[in-house]
Amino acid sequence: MPKATTQQSQWEVTTNQRLADAGRRRGGARAAVVALLDEQSCALSAYEIEDLLAERERAAGRASIYRILEELEELGVVSKVELGQGQARYEAIRPDHHHHHLVCDGCGAVIAFDDEPLERAVHSISKRVDFAVEGHEIVLRGLCADCR
Amino acid sequence: MPKATTQQSQWEVTTNQRLADAGRRRGGARAAVVALLDEQSCALSAYEIEDLLAERERAAGRASIYRILEELEELGVVSKVELGQGQARYEAIRPDHHHHHLVCDGCGAVIAFDDEPLERAVHSISKRVDFAVEGHEIVLRGLCADCR
DNA sequence: ATTGTTGCAAAGTGTTTGCACAAAC
DNA sequence: GTTTGTGCAAACACTTTGCAACAAT
Numbered sequence: 001m002p003k004a005t006t007q008q009s010q011w012e013v014t015t016n017q018r019l020a021d022a023g024r025r026r027g028g029a030r031a032a033v034v035a036l037l038d039e040q041s042c043a044l045s046a047y048e049i050e051d052l053l054a055e056r057e058r059a060a061g062r063a064s065i066y067r068i069l070e071e072l073e074e075l076g077v078v079s080k081v082e083l084g085q086g087q088a089r090y091e092a093i094r095p096d097h098h099h100h101h102l103v104c105d106g107c108g109a110v111i112a113f114d115d116e117p118l119e120r121a122v123h124s125i126s127k128r129v130d131f132a133v134e135g136h137e138i139v140l141r142g143l144c145a146d147c148r
Numbered sequence: 149m150p151k152a153t154t155q156q157s158q159w160e161v162t163t164n165q166r167l168a169d170a171g172r173r174r175g176g177a178r179a180a181v182v183a184l185l186d187e188q189s190c191a192l193s194a195y196e197i198e199d200l201l202a203e204r205e206r207a208a209g210r211a212s213i214y215r216i217l218e219e220l221e222e223l224g225v226v227s228k229v230e231l232g233q234g235q236a237r238y239e240a241i242r243p244d245h246h247h248h249h250l251v252c253d254g255c256g257a258v259i260a261f262d263d264e265p266l267e268r269a270v271h272s273i274s275k276r277v278d279f280a281v282e283g284h285e286i287v288l289r290g291l292c293a294d295c296r
Numbered sequence: 297a298t299t300g301t302t303g304c305a306a307a308g309t310g311t312t313t314g315c316a317c318a319a320a321c
Numbered sequence: 322g323t324t325t326g327t328g329c330a331a332a333c334a335c336t337t338t339g340c341a342a343c344a345a346t
Contacts, residue, residue, distance in 0.1 A: 131291070140279070
């Protein structure tokens with residue numbers, strides 16, 4: 001039995017399942033976007049997705065990419081993050097890998113980090129305010145090791 | 149001695165001082181933007197600024213507003229915040245009133261909040277990562293009391 | 297055959313830039 | 322009079338929408 005060349009993680013499996021459950025057909029562009037997002041450790045912009053897909057000979061139209069990302073966001077499997085760079089970024093939501101971002105003002109690099117005390121503080125605020133908190137996004141800006 | 153109808157806060161004074169120090173002349177549009185920002189308790193978008201200025205008969209061109217905001221940001225007296233609404237918002241930086249934002253997914257309302265434990269957690273992360281953190285932005289999304 | 301999916305081009309929205317005129321010094 | 326500030330219109334960048342062709346069921 002041949003070994004698969006790409007290992008689908010839990011996220012890709014769940015995402016395809018949810019798409020199927022929602023009665024969606026299996027389109028090539030969408031499958032490519034889902035597979036690409038699954039490989040990433042951090043958020044990608046729509047243009048980056050377009051370029052990466054083109055590089056791997058599975059180009060998809062820009063409009064399709066945006067539509068697919070919006071759909072995945074509505075399904076709750078992708079989160080759209082705005083890091084103050086004038087463009088949105090998208091990443092797979094993996095329940096076990098919640099994280100936030102460091103954004104370099106120098107080169108635009110985006111680095112993920114996580115921190116339990118921070119999550120606890122956010123959770124505690126959520127209970128305190130007269131507001132039904134559904135999500136949160138934390139961005140630290142500065143200079144990365146290379147740009148400093 | 150007549151009482152002033154608008155009280156300039158420390159921020160407006162400092163901002164005008166910084167502008168003077170930087171050798172800037174006192175233009176009407178800029179003074180209007182500075183005065184308006186000084187009155188706000190929370191961040192405004194460029195369009196909101198344009199509308200509010202027009203309402204008070206001190207209209208300013210959109211391009212001027214953007215240029216002024218960029219300049220104030222460079223001077224370090226205004227911060228540009230991106231709350232995931234597809235547009236930037238701007239607010240006065242008041243050293244004694246650091247805060248973050250709750251954004252309502254229903255009506256788009258932006259509500260300020262502050263929290264010491266949260267600030268401590270961010271500060272602690274800043275020391276831990278290999279990254280020169282210069283600022284941070286925290287956004288909690290959800291539904292406000294009215295939309296819930 | 298039906299209906300969801302895709303890609304292109306056009307439209308939309310927020311922001312920036314070029315340039316001429318007005319205002320501050 | 323020189324230099325900065327301002328407003329208009331045009332240009333831009335990212336995102337969304339309209340529509341016809343295509344593919345999955």
